[in-house]
Structures are given as structure tokens and as C-alpha cells.
Amino acid sequence: MSLSMYEVSIPVLARMLGNLSNLLKKGEANAQARSIDPKVYIDSRLAPDMYPLARQVQIASDMAKGCAARLAGVEVPSWEDTESTFDELQARIAKTLDFIKGIDAAKLEGSETRTVVLKMRSGELSFSGRDYLLGFAMPNFYFHVTAAYAILRYNGVDVGKMDYLGGV
Template identity: 55%
Template sequence: MSLSMFNASIPLLMQGLNNLLVILGKAETFAEQKKVASDVMAASRLAIDMVPLTRQVQIACDTAKGCGARLSGQDNPSFADDETNLQELQARVRKTLAFLEQLHAEQFEGSDDKAIVLNFPSITLNFNGQDYLTQFVLPNFYFHLTTAYGILRHIGVDLGKRDYLGKVGGV
């Protein structure tokens, strides 16, 4: 049996987002213990020319919900990019998870050949569904998830590989 587009996308994206919730929760605990304002944590970045934690989380969520919407033929929910603290970032992740949870495998049938066009200010990207998932969604999602992890780890949040990977192999 081949791997369906649904199984190659939604469970992976949901696992990553659930792990991000754990990571953000640990960041919130760290902020409380160290008496650091939640908005200061959310504005942190790895390098001056990189976007801050808030934008990393927003892009990870947008990538996940955009994937689910485009491949299933659903409307892509629009979320305002107005989060300024860890609690609001966690709420955004939860909203994204709620959208992904209502999607069903049948909605993804035939999406591997579906035309996907992404318009950005300086470029238009054209994909079929499978290439969109494998060449854009998954690398982009994991980049921003990893960068969010890296930002928080860099500022001292006690995180490890298990926090990033979450539950694997039944453990």
C-alpha cells in the first residue's frame, strides 16, 4: 500500500505542532521562573537578520494550515499575525491544530496531481500536490519549527531532542 497524501502530511504536521505546544509551554515556565516578560521571549531571535520567535511560529502554523487547505480543497483559514507573547502563540498553534483535526483522508484523494500555485511578492511557485508537499511544505514547516526550538534553546529554555521529536516509536 502506498503512502497517502493525507498520511504523508497531516499526522506529521500535527505531531510537529503538538511538540511546538510543549516547547512553548516550557518556554512559558522558563519565563515565569526567570522573571522574563512573555513578550520579550516571543520577540527573541537567533540572529539579527532572522525573524523572531513570533514569526517562526506564525509561519509554521500558516504552512501547516495552508497545506491542509490546499490539498483537501478547503478554504484556508486566515489568522491575523498579531501574537505578541507566548500564550498567544500557543493559542495560534491550537487554532491550527483544530483546523487540521477536522480534515479527513478522503478529502486528499487525487491531491498528489493537483495544481498548487503560490504567489509571493517576488516569485510565483507552481507545483503539483506531491511536489508542493515534499519540496515546499515539509522543508518549510520543519525549518520554522526547528528555528523556534533553536531560539528558545539559545536563550536558555531547558529543551532536548525529545521535546522536538515528541512521541516516537510508541514512546
């Protein structure tokens, strides 16, 4: 039995978004316990040229909803990137989960050969659905979830590998 495009995308994205939500809960609790303004974590970044925590979460959300929509052949929802609190970031993740979980698995059938075209500042990138999922969308998604994890860890939040991986 082969794996479907749905199986290797939507449930994986949903699981990691849930893990990201749990990481943010730990970050918020840590800030409260240490009497640190939560904005310190929200605005924290690993390096001066990297995005802060809030933007990492927004991009992870964008990658998940964009991946699901493009593979399903539906319009990618456009959301403003205005989240600046833990509650707002949690709402963004919940909205993303609602969207991707609402996509019918049948919509992804045959998407491995569907052409996906991304309009970038540098021009257009064209992929097969398979190459888009495995070589672009998932690596980018994991990068931003990992960066969010690392920002929290760097700031002293008690998170570890099992928080990142979730229940295995």
C-alpha cells in the same frame, strides 16, 4: 501498501504542532522560573535578519494550515498575525490543529497530482501536490518549528532533541 498524502501530511503536521506547543510551555515556565519577562523570549531571534519567536510560530501555523487546505482543495484560512504572548501563540497553535484535524482524509485523495499554485512576490510558483508537500510545505514548516526550538534553546530553556521530536 502505499502511503497516502493524508498520512504523510496531516498527522505529521499535527504532531509537530503539538511538539511546538510543548516547547512553548517549557519556554513560558522557564521565563517564570527565572523571573524573565516572557516578552524577551517572544521577541528573541537567532540573528538580526531572522524573525523572532512569535513570527516563527505564526509562519509554522501558516505553513501547516496552508498545506492542509491546498492539498484538500479548500480555501486557506486567513488569520491576522497579532500574537504577542505565550497564551496567544498557544491559541494560534490550537486553532491550527482544529483546522487541519477537521480536514477529511478523503479530500486529500489524488492530491499528489493536484496543481498547487502559490502567488509569491517574485511571481507564481506551480507544483504538483506531491512536490508542493515534499519540496516546499514540509521543509518550510520544519524550518520554522526548528527556528522556534533554537530560539528557546539559545535563551537557556531546557529543551532537547526529544522535546523537538516528541514521543517516538
